[in-house]
Amino acid sequence: MSATITEKIFSGRCAREVVAGDVMMAPIDAAMIHDITGPLAIDKFMEMGGTTVFDPAKVILLFDHQVPADSIPAAQNHVMMRRFAEEQGILNYDVHEGVCHQVAVEKGRVLPGDIVVGSDSHTCTYGAVGAFATGIGSTDMGFALRFGALYFRIPESIRAEAAGAFAPRVGAKDLVLSIIGDLGADGATYKAVEFTGPAMEAMDIPGRMTCCNMAIEMGGKAGIVPPDATTHAYLASIGARTTRKEDLTPDDDATYAAWKDYDVTDLVPQVAVPHNVDNVVDVTDVAGIPVNQVFIGSCTNGRYDDFLEAAEVLGDETFSPDVRVIIVPASRTEYLRTLRAGLIERFVEAGAIVEGPSCGPCMGGAFGLLAPGEVSLSTSNRNFRGRQGSTEAEVYLCSPATAAASAIHGVITDPREVA
Amino acid sequence: MRVWKFGDDIDTDAIIPGRFLTIYESAELATHAFEGTRDDFAREAKEGDIIVGGRNFGCGSSREHAPLAIKGAGITVVVARSFARIFYRNCINTGVLPVICPDADTIREGDTVEIFPEKGCLTANGVRHDIEPVPAFMQKIITAGGLVEYAHAIEELELCTK
């Protein structure tokens, strides 16, 4: 029978035909916890009578939101989770590796066809390698750690088919912002978003991660790109390998809640304006707005490819002295690649502050907070009121190219206008 | 029961800002609920009050701190036109009843609301409005008293692979 990727993944793992709307207790292939939601998940695990986790090798554990510890309670949470990891025999990446979603993928902990849960809403990022991955709360995570399974209602899917090829300085972030603008912040609630079409096929894994990462910003339960040769080449490059044989290509005649056709050929750089991610406009509509802070990083856009894009726009220029440019690689691996390519040196020379791999200012926790009245331009995924500090500050979201162009001029700038 | 009325797309950063996420105790979280967006809430919300939101209530991060902060304020029912998925699930798991009411927008700040899940309706100042039933599998968890209690109650996991 014709099926969506989600239906194929669950059918594969449940050894029977599964369709959207089915409710089932499904086994999980990996469970991710970090320093913010992990302690509560561990408490819940224990409250449920848990003594040993279902499979230590399937638990991804690290600290990324408040690293190095930015407060005494954060430090205590780290201590508590370190102890748990040690007792349970779970590999602990601690503060060493970076942002959970980047680390989970680049360490090969998530594979095509896997069912993965994470106690973080952007767990949907792992759909970039063809997994069904979704964010859950801490009590659900306690259950998952204890039993290695969780209740799922198999979601309907929205097919987002992207044709065409991107113009220079336009890319994955612009595409996903335009899709969110089209579908709205709740346009995909309870649904999986399948990103398909020639533009997605031509996109590499970092770009696919950017798209899947933001599926939650349209309410999606998951974002998924069909695994293909690019996926397998990426997995090979990180030394990961899947033994699953099933075909995970969605059938065109599967039942979709909606089918949306996009063409990226004429797409221009997109910006989400305060205070909702679906307030999306062309960069030309907001060009000239002064910014106080530019953040390039996060699980959405903190990879080498993103920094390369920013560096290409930067060229030999310097950043505006009126702007605090904060650059935070999403992982140690991406940091090293960026460093070795000389980009970090270029950014620092141009006036940026470069911080170690972490969530950084993305959620207004650790550092880089905004004062009332300040404006931030950010390559991250949320611009909610108060997300990066004061509720009277404003956050605009954009691509690394737009962020770099704007950081040079101190005002929101169309990256296509920078030579 | 007093209604605290909120609009569309109320996100979890508004319910409990990121800087309070090292707190896990619901009563303490409640002292910061809606801080910066609705400061009178933490001061004045009373046991048994009800939150009524618009579309997509609880969107954003997966933080269970959000329903916990609400619960800590003594609120055990949130009514909305629609909920964000993770928040909806977190409510059920932590013992806050999420009620989907297509007419939620007609309910006003300060109205008196009563919920009748078994009758599939609520009343706002005496006017009846339909509410959506909770899916059967969620109902099992609610009946058990939350996911923790459910975990204790199950003898064998009914895995889909069996």
Ligand code: SF4
């Ligand atoms: S970088 Fe931002 S969105 Fe990503 S996991 Fe960290 S806080 Fe969440």
